[in-house]
Amino acid sequence: MLVWLAPGVPYPPHRHAGVEELYLLHGELMIEDRKLYPGDYNRAERGTGDQFVWSATGCMCVLLTSTRDVLRGPSSNDPVGTPAHFRAFFQSLRAEAYCLDCLSRMYDDPAPTVWRYLSENGILGRYAECANCGRLGETFRSP
Secondary structure, three states: OEEEEOOOOOEOOEEOOOOEEEEEEEEOEEEOOEEEOOOOEEEEOOOOEEOOEEOOOOEEEEEEOOOOOEEOOOOOOOOOOOOHHHHHHHHHOOOOOEEHHHHHHHHOOOHHHHHHHHHHOOOOOEEEEOOOOOOEEEEEOOO
16 A cells, blocks of 8 residues: 655544555655654564553655554553653654654643653753754753
């Protein structure tokens, strides 16, 4: 199938029911901690899963996958009141740092909600360039 992902819209965490092959045609796409660019290829084996799939720019790809992939909802391990997508996002980050505005847009949650989650989980800001918008300021990344 030909898939277009709108800018800033995350794809839900999921488990692959079969082999998944993705060819990125346009834009940039983050899958876990890997950033794909036009022309890149990603293969996922049956039984594996993705917690974090997101595009700041929006992207278009050719996706060969099973129609029986299992989309996952909130995990029972999440603290009360913590959206599961924050937990998955921060677990998948390795080196990238994002500003509060970009984190808020990534998950379509108000900045105060994102800030509360960061604070409750001991994730402190530091002065750096945001990996998404490029602005210098307070950014956050997984410890």
